[in-house]
Amino acid sequence: MKEVLAAAGVPSARFGVFDDAHSAIRFLDELPGTVVVKTDGLAAGKGVLVTDDRDEAAADIRHKLSGEAFGDAGRRVVIEEGLAGEECSLHVLVDGVSAEPMAPARDYKRLLDGDAGPNTGGMGAVSPVASVDDALVGTVMDRAVLPTLAELRRRGIDYRGVLYAGVMITGEGPSVLEFNVRLGDPEAEVVLPRLADDPFDLFVAVASGTMSGPPRFSPDAAVTVVLAAQGYPRSPALGARIRGLGLHGQLEDHLDGVFVFHAGTRRDEDGFVVAGGRVLSVTALGPTVGIARARAYEAVSTISFDGLQVRHDIAAGEMAPA
Ligand code: GLY
Numbered sequence: 001m002k003e004v005l006a007a008a009g010v011p012s013a014r015f016g017v018f019d020d021a022h023s024a025i026r027f028l029d030e031l032p033g034t035v036v037v038k039t040d041g042l043a044a045g046k047g048v049l050v051t052d053d054r055d056e057a058a059a060d061i062r063h064k065l066s067g068e069a070f071g072d073a074g075r076r077v078v079i080e081e082g083l084a085g086e087e088c089s090l091h092v093l094v095d096g097v098s099a100e101p102m103a104p105a106r107d108y109k110r111l112l113d114g115d116a117g118p119n120t121g122g123m124g125a126v127s128p129v130a131s132v133d134d135a136l137v138g139t140v141m142d143r144a145v146l147p148t149l150a151e152l153r154r155r156g157i158d159y160r161g162v163l164y165a166g167v168m169i170t171g172e173g174p175s176v177l178e179f180n181v182r183l184g185d186p187e188a189e190v191v192l193p194r195l196a197d198d199p200f201d202l203f204v205a206v207a208s209g210t211m212s213g214p215p216r217f218s219p220d221a222a223v224t225v226v227l228a229a230q231g232y233p234r235s236p237a238l239g240a241r242i243r244g245l246g247l248h249g250q251l252e253d254h255l256d257g258v259f260v261f262h263a264g265t266r267r268d269e270d271g272f273v274v275a276g277g278r279v280l281s282v283t284a285l286g287p288t289v290g291i292a293r294a295r296a297y298e299a300v301s302t303i304s305f306d307g308l309q310v311r312h313d314i315a316a317g318e319m320a321p322a
Contacts, residue, residue, distance in 0.1 A: 001179055002015050004148065004151055004152070004155075008147040008148050008150065008151035009147055010144050010147050010148055011143065011144070011174070011175045012175055012176040012177070013036070013080040013081045013082070013083050013175060013177070014080065014081040015080040016079050017078050018061075018065075018076070018077055018079065019065065019076045019077075021058075021061055021062050024061045024077055024079055027079055028054055028057055028058065028061075028079065031079070032081070033052065033081070033082060034050060034081075034082025034084075035050075035051060035052075035057050035079060035081065035082055036049070036050050036078075036079070036081075037051075037060050037061055037064070037077055037078075037079055039064055039076070039077060040075075040076035040078055047064070048109075048119045057079075083168040083175055084168075084170065084171075085168045085169045085171065085175075086168070086169045087107075088104050088106060088140070088166075088169055088174075089105045089125075089167075089184050090102070090140055090145070091105075091163070091164050091165075091184065091188075092145050092163045092164075093161075093162060093202070093206050094159055094160055094161060094163050094206070095160055095206045095207075095210065095211040096160045097209050099145060099146060099163070100211060100213070100214040100215060101140075101141055101214065102191050102195075102215055102217070103128055103191055103194055104127065104128060104132040105125050105126065105128075105129065105184070105187040105190050106125060106126055106129045106318070107123075107124070107184065107186060107187050108123045108124045108125065108311060109121075109123070111123060113311055113312050113313045114313065119233070120228070120232065120233045120277075120278075122184070122185060122186045122187070122226060122278070123186075123225075123226045123228065123310075123311045123314065124186060124224055124225045124311055124314030124315070125184075125189065125223075125224050125314070126221070126222070126292075126314065126315035127221065127222050128289075129318065130289075132169070136174070139173065140174045143174060144165055144167060144176050145165055148163075149163070160206060160207060160209070161181065161206060161207075162181070162182060162183050163179060164179065164181070164182060164183065164184045164187075166180070166184075185263070185278075185281075186224050186226055189222075189224040189261050189283045190222035190223065190224050190283060193222050193259060193283055193285055194217045194220060195215060195218075196216040196217055196218050197215050202215055218285075219287075220285045220286060220292070221286055221289040221291075222284070222285050223286075223289060223292040223293045223296045223314060224261075224282060224283040224314075225281070225296045225300050225310060225314050226263075226279075226281050226282075226310070226311075227278075227279050227280045227281075227282065227300065227303060227305075227308055227309070227310055228277060228308070228310070229264065229274045229277050229279055229307060229308075229309070230307020230308070230309065231307070232277035232278065233277055236274075236276065237307055238274055238276070239274060239275075240274040240305040240307060241272075241273055241305060241306075242271065242273060242280075242304075242305045243303065243304045244302045244303035244304060245260065245272050247271075249265070249267075249272060251302060251303070255295060256295075257284055257285040257286060258283065258295055258299045259282075260280055260283075260299070261280065262279075262280060263279060263280065263281060264277055264278055264279045265279060265280065274305055279308075280303065282296055282303070284296035284298075288319070289318045289319050290319040292315075293314070293315045293319065296315075297312075
């Protein structure tokens with residue numbers, strides 16, 4: 001990905017790719033401040049270490065390259081300079097002819113309140129994002145997304161579908177952290193519920209190159225809170241019985257505007273049990289972020305299982321001052 005971005009002239013953090021620990025650790029010394037150590041393969045968000053501690057970064061590099069942590073997905077690491085700023089996730093619909101942004105979202109990647117603890121695949125998300133207005137979305141499109149799509153076309157790739165841009169809004173403007181060729185999780189759980197168009201029609205248009213303008217979104221806000229298993233992200237404990245869900249997997253005690261998305265659950269004759277690290281994503285819609293957030297947490301309080309982990313500050317920084 002980094003090579004495509006460089007060819008497209010898209011701003012992104014300084015980086016190196018290594019499959020031997022010695023060169024990787026030498027590169028660490030060239031980077032000031034925070035560093036990011038990622039696996040080059042897919043590791044469900046768990047392969048990313050963000051740290052200021054050189055010894056921790058060096059130990060993580062050795063661990064990943066040994067193959068013990070993520071098998072083949074971890075045998076090559078990408079080391080990046082950590083960027084400071086606010087993160088934003090932007091899904092873009094691409095139909096081969098045009099590209100249209102969806103509503104911006106923000107996810108909360110750290111396990112614990114206050115952005116502490118290890119990186120995860122995402123502990124919650126909110127949409128809209130107060131600091132990401134239409135002008136900023138336009139800048140991300142112009143500086144990051146459209147040049148990347150042009151570079152893909154130059155390489156003979158007719159990309160159609162969802163392009164997910166993870167962007168850091170720095171003092172110098174947006175810088176790309178990652179592109180994914182899929183919806184984000186848990187960002188999808190706040191963006192799709194706000195979609196005002198029929199998703200089937202929209203995705204048919206995307207696939208067939210007939211998109212006729214930007215997708216429309218409800219003015220409602222959406223907040224999702226992830227319920228994670230004990231031990232997540234390192235070693236999730238599976239099998240705990242989930243209480244508070246009805247027969248169809250939604251809240252036993254219905255709340256308006258609340259959806260429960262299942263990520264790591266298994267159904268048995270008595271209901272649902274934990275079957276993955278990120279177990280449920282509880283989304284609520286509301287006329288403001290504050291109301292959506294209060295509904296989401298009210299819904300979360302009715303669900304329980306042994307060892308449940310949840311952040312209490314999802315979207316707390318996104319509420320308009322009273
Ligand atoms: N939430 C980050 C991702 O889906 O990659």
